[in-house]
Amino acid sequence: LAYGHNTGMIKENEKDSSCPKVNLLEYDYPGLEKFVKELGEPPFRAMQVWQWIWQRMARDFEQMSNISKVCRAELAERAVIVWPEIERIQKSSDGTTKFLLRLADGEHVETVIIPSEGRDGKTRISQCLSCQVGCAMGCAFCATGQMGLIRNMTMGEILGQVLVARDYLDDRRLDWPILRNLVFMGMGEPLANLDNVLPALQVLNHDKGLNFSPRRITVSTCGLKNGLERLGESGLAFLAVSLHAPDQDLRSEIMPIAAKWPLDKMLDALASYPLKTRERITFEYLLLGGINDSPRHAKKLAALMGKVKGKLNLIVYNSSPGSVFNAPSEEAVLAFEKILWNHNITAIRRKSKGADIAAACGQLRAKFSRQQ
Ligand code: SF4
Numbered sequence: 001l002a003y004g005h006n007t008g009m010i011k012e013n014e015k016d017s018s019c020p021k022v023n024l025l026e027y028d029y030p031g032l033e034k035f036v037k038e039l040g041e042p043p044f045r046a047m048q049v050w051q052w053i054w055q056r057m058a059r060d061f062e063q064m065s066n067i068s069k070v071c072r073a074e075l076a077e078r079a080v081i082v083w084p085e086i087e088r089i090q091k092s093s094d095g096t097t098k099f100l101l102r103l104a105d106g107e108h109v110e111t112v113i114i115p116s117e118g119r120d121g122k123t124r125i126s127q128c129l130s131c132q133v134g135c136a137m138g139c140a141f142c143a144t145g146q147m148g149l150i151r152n153m154t155m156g157e158i159l160g161q162v163l164v165a166r167d168y169l170d171d172r173r174l175d176w177p178i179l180r181n182l183v184f185m186g187m188g189e190p191l192a193n194l195d196n197v198l199p200a201l202q203v204l205n206h207d208k209g210l211n212f213s214p215r216r217i218t219v220s221t222c223g224l225k226n227g228l229e230r231l232g233e234s235g236l237a238f239l240a241v242s243l244h245a246p247d248q249d250l251r252s253e254i255m256p257i258a259a260k261w262p263l264d265k266m267l268d269a270l271a272s273y274p275l276k277t278r279e280r281i282t283f284e285y286l287l288l289g290g291i292n293d294s295p296r297h298a299k300k301l302a303a304l305m306g307k308v309k310g311k312l313n314l315i316v317y318n319s320s321p322g323s324v325f326n327a328p329s330e331e332a333v334l335a336f337e338k339i340l341w342n343h344n345i346t347a348i349r350r351k352s353k354g355a356d357i358a359a360a361c362g363q364l365r366a367k368f369s370r371q372q
Helices: 029-038 043-054 069-078 143-147 155-169 190-205 228-234 248-254 263-271 295-305 330-342 363-371
Strands: 009-011 021-023 085-091 097-102 108-117 123-128 132-134 149-152 179-184 217-221 238-242 281-287 310-316 347-350
Touching (some): 029 043, 085 155, 108 155, 149 190, 155 190, 179 190, 190 217, 217 228, 248 263, 281 330, 295 310, 310 330
Parallel strands (some): 123 179, 179 217, 238 281, 281 310, 310 347
Antiparallel strands (some): 009 021, 097 108, 108 123, 132 149
């Protein structure tokens, strides 16, 4: 199959190029309704197909048993349901599982599922989603940032990651899904691909589809000015912002593109970001050994956090073979936390998951590319 970038159109072969097939993952609900109407089918057919795609995870029209044979044949003639293919799976001793996915044009992206135990003792899974192949932001500590931007992922490709994970987990119960939370924290900068990320959030939110409420989705940005307002107005996800440095100079060094929007201006804009009741912005701070983990940095960060309303997550960097940066020592992390607490800043240390499988974004894809 040949694939047209960002169109969702798939041509079965060269000689049949006059009749491209559409990947139905690329349609939001109104789009699917229009498509089904063009086939001469009644409106309720769109809902049946929608539920087969998103709730029952059908990949073959023949599975759609409540749809007539004639309609199934017509759908198969005009459309396909194509998910990203699993190229590799790496499983960590802590249960974190990383997938290298091959998209229809041969590009690769990563997605990670991370288990945790709820207060009720039941396992919940969070999934880290990619939204671009590569990334233009060039963050110094990030393997994806080092490869540059190759292309945006389409809406269907973004959503396909969720179907792959649910299928892998055999997560078929809609009333109590195992896959509980989604975070856009994989490859790419979501605000740089909002034209695909926003429709994907709408599809995720559809109550007859995957039914992820906005409270179960977090979009993480390195702090891009463009798109922040659109995301806030949509109300379709929580916001996380990667700080990673407590001052403009250090931020410019390790996050060169993001830092073009000065830190103080970014924080001013975030002060008026629309939040729901009890919602707070999450700030992420990645502790890099010897770079941003000193008591001086902790004091500056405490002063910064005193000015904004938000939660602070501390993430301890996972060093892997070939990394330029080092993990911070446990003593440095403890001292850093203590300074924050002494300034009444609640910082939650996010446990490093999947350290043995290079779970940080872009690491598996980079390794795969080196082996090709
Ligand atoms: Fe892009 Fe995120 Fe990596 Fe920065 S950390 S380069 S924004 S993928």
